[in-house]
Amino acid sequence: MNACYIKKILVMNIENTQSQMRKGILEFCILSIIRRGEAYPSDIVEEMKSANLHILEGTLYPLLTRLKNSDMLTYRWVESNSGPPRKYFSLTEKGLSFYKELEATWSELANAVHALANKTDSMPDTTNQNPSF
Amino acid sequence: MKKIININFHGRVVPIEETAYDILKQYIESLRKHFANEEGRDEIVNDIENRFAELFSYRLQKGSTCITDDDVNTIITSMGRPEDLEKEDMSQNSATSETNSGAGRQSFSQQQYVPEEPRNLYRAENDKILGGVCAGLAAYLRIDPSIVRIIYALIILGSFGFGFLLYIILWIVLPPKSLAATVRKRLYRNPDSRVIAGVASGMAAYFNIQVWIPRLIFALPLILGIITSIFRNAWFDFDPAPVFFTGGFGGTLFVIYIILWIVLPEATTASEKLEMRGEKVDLESIKNTIKSDLEGLKYRARDVSAEMRERAQEFTKDVKQATQHFASEAAPVARRTGSGIGHVIGVLFKAFFLFIAGIMAFALIMFLIGLLFSGAGAFPFRSYLVSGVWQNFLAWTSLVLFLCIPVIALLTWLIRRIMGVRSRNNYLGYAFGSLWVIGLISFIIFISMLLNNFRTRASMEDELNITQPSTGKIIVRTTEGKVSYYGSDWFGFDWNNNGPFYSLNEDSVMMNTVRVNFTKSQDSNYHVQRVRFSHGNSPAVAKSLASQIQFDIQQKDSFLYLPQGFAITPTQKFRNQQVLIVVEIPVGKRIIMNNSIEDYHWFNINVNRRHSHWDNEGDDYWSDYNPVASDVEYIMTDKGLERTQKIKEGSDEEDNDNTPHEGYRYKGKTDSLKHKKIKDTIKPKATASVINPANAESKKPFLLQKEEWKEISGNSSLKEPGNDSFYSPFNILSKMM
Helix, strand or coil, X not given: CHHHHHHHHHHHHHHHHHHHHHHHXXXXXXXXXXXXXXXXXXXXXXXXXXXXXXCCHHHHHHHHHHHHHCCCEEEEEECCCCCCCEEEEEECHHHHHHHHHHHHHXXXXXXXXXXXXXXXXXXXXXXXXXXXX | CCCEEEEEECCEEEEEEHHHHHHHHHHHHHHHHHCCCCCCHHHHHHHHHHHHHHHHHHHHHCCCCCECHHHHHHHHHHHCCHHHHHHHHHHHHHHHHHHHHHHCCHHHHHCCCCCCCCCCCCEECCCCCCCCHHHHHHHHHCCCHHHHHHHHHHHHHHCCCHHHHHHHHHHHHCCEECCCCCCCXXXXXXXXXXXXXXXXXXXXXXXXXXCHHHXXXXXXXXXXXXXXXXXXXXXXXXXXXXXXXXXXXXHHHHHHHHHHHHHCCECXXXXXXXXXXXXXXXXXXXXXXXXXXXXXXHHHHHHHHHHHHHHHHHHHHHHHHHHHHHHHHHHHHHHHHHHHHHHHHHHHHHHHHHHHHHHHHHHHHHHHHHHHHHHHHCHHHHHHHCCHHHHHHHHHHHHHHHHHHHHHHHHHHHHHHHHCCCCCXXXXXXXXXXXXXXXXXXXXXXXXXXXXCCCEEEEEEEEECCCCCCCCXXXXXXXXXXXXXXXXXXXXXXXXXXXXXXXXXXXXXXXXXXXEEEEECCCCCCEEEEEEEEEECCHHHHHHHHHCCCCCCEEECCEEEECCCEEECCCCCCCCCEEEEEEEECCCCEEEECHHHHHCCCCCCXXXXXXXCCCCCCCCCCCCCCCCCCCCEEEECCCCEEEXXXXXXXXXXXXXXXXXXXXXXXXXXXXXXXXXXXCCCCCHHHXXXXXXXXXXXXXXXCCCCHHHHHHHHHHHCCCCCCCCCCCCHHHHHHHHC
16 A cells, blocks of 8 residues: 555656646747637647647636736637637737747757757766865 | 437527536536636636537537537547646646645645736727727726726716816826626627617617517607607697607607617627627526625725835836827727727717607608598598598598508507517518508599589579668678587687588588678669579589578568578588678668678688689688678768768778778778677677677667577577587597497
């Protein structure tokens, strides 16, 4: 039972880290989709799915609302010939500058992560070095 | 086997299995709980519901008959259950997630309250008529923008433009922002179901009531006006002045309608139409609203003070910025503002024309109703005018079709518009139109047939035998008949004894189209000529009708008694029968015309102007006055009639005296000599007292003979109004039936 509990925490932590990682880039991903033009939430989901990034629609809506409420996004109603009118989201100027900052951060981060993750040479051996005090 | 129910889901009717509906309801409720602490909770849930609705409609379009459990579950899976969302969202509260994960998921709903972002006053960029100030205020206060607009419009009206200045200041100062809708129900004008501008039906949608209720309220002054005027007509209190807007009540309603017309936006898109209807008001939503309002209030109170401080500091900066912004915005806004002002002016113009058109339409209805009632009022006279089945038929047709149809059509139209009935075909309109045309044609035919009856005129002339009076003087007067006639109130027209007839009933009509003329006798004897006239559609008919007139003169020494009138029976018909009595007076003999003669009313219908008359004078107008003044003694001289006694007052009369002309007519001022009519005074005593001063003036005592006195006083059994000479609307209606 104890082992099981530990395992559960371990699993949760992995999931948690994964979701944290995803969450960090989610806003950036959404903004980079909307940057290209007005977007409808389910299109965004599709777009992300095609990029092999799975997201629940239920997650997207609160995110979009949050972004909209912080003035990053704006939307307009578009009549649809089938079903109710749709909300199409687009970037505001604030959102665009926000996106650019995120992009810069991301490329830095990606470079750093890439560089770090791809380094195959082993870490310099510290055990043999003498501390120079 | 499952039960399928229809639900109204985001303005769409969705057939759905009852179990699927329960799943959906549960899911939405769980989402609501999940996002309870999210600022835009309602919006998020609304968006998700919207997506559901869209996916449902796709499914239905593909041919599914209804939404099943599987459908709902599939969508829910793609949307994500709250648990799944929680998992994804957990990182947001990374600080607490560690402990949360251990303690279980329930604690998630007990999260601390996340204060909502302090709300600021903005101009609504996405919802504006002029600058979006009102919508911004509404968003700040969390009320319907329309209500703010209505209040603001009233403030502008009340403050004579100061409100507008304030508006412009706010417009410049406030930063624009695209604001999310704060209320889910808004007052719109409904373009789908409108009579004038859709205000009433928008209100009906907002208050969730039947559409005819607000319409009726707005139309009430108009309807009341019509009804009251019908009743006025019915009771002969003829008042042609249209009471269009009955008092201040109607006027206020009209102004309110105009303000609403200007202020309320038209619900054009589907989402606006959804907003117009809003969501169903139930206990849950009321509770939610109150809860969120109370929560908001707590923070608002705190925020307001902080905001004020902040605002004051930033004010100068803001103004600068805002002015720049205003300038940069000027170009696109100018267009929209232009259209906004254009809208206001347009509405005012429309309202003005509506007002004019309304008054004209109303006056038209009133006119028609008036005609209808006078047409019905002419009913008792009908049998004297109309002859034969054919003419009767035409008379009825034109009365019913020509006069009733427009009134009925108008009322029908009004009621149908109020009830919101819309027919795709215009059969009713065509039917009304063609019936009216038939009515018009029959009316024209009827009138021309009637006029045809008056085409020719014939006269019968005969001399009546009289004995020469011993006193050398003749007094012409009417008999005080067994019956006294009153000028009855004849269908709203108060003839006041000036009518061409005394009495009217089914058996006979008493005409008094009689005239008395005086002329010089060729020999030394008095002569009396009687000329009877009648119109008719042929000379023979006219002649026979003229000969049927019973008008016999009685003589008692110097008194010449003329009947008060002559009777026409329905079989004789009214063909403008007239009687002319010509009294020939030898030179040196005297004549007195009693003022009872003045109760005769010469009345001439002249259809055909070409033919000449025996006596042209007085034919062209109602000659209510006689050539000689009544109750004054005249003497026939070579030059004509002259007064035996000069009148002291009034030199005008003397001038006229000295210049008698053909027919011995006093051209002017004869009215001033007219005495009060005997007929008007009911009491015999009064009659005597009227006569006496006149006689005293002429210094010839006018003696009433004893029998005459008796005759007059025996007359006191006066005819009461309400007998057959009085026509009540019920009387008429009962006769018409």
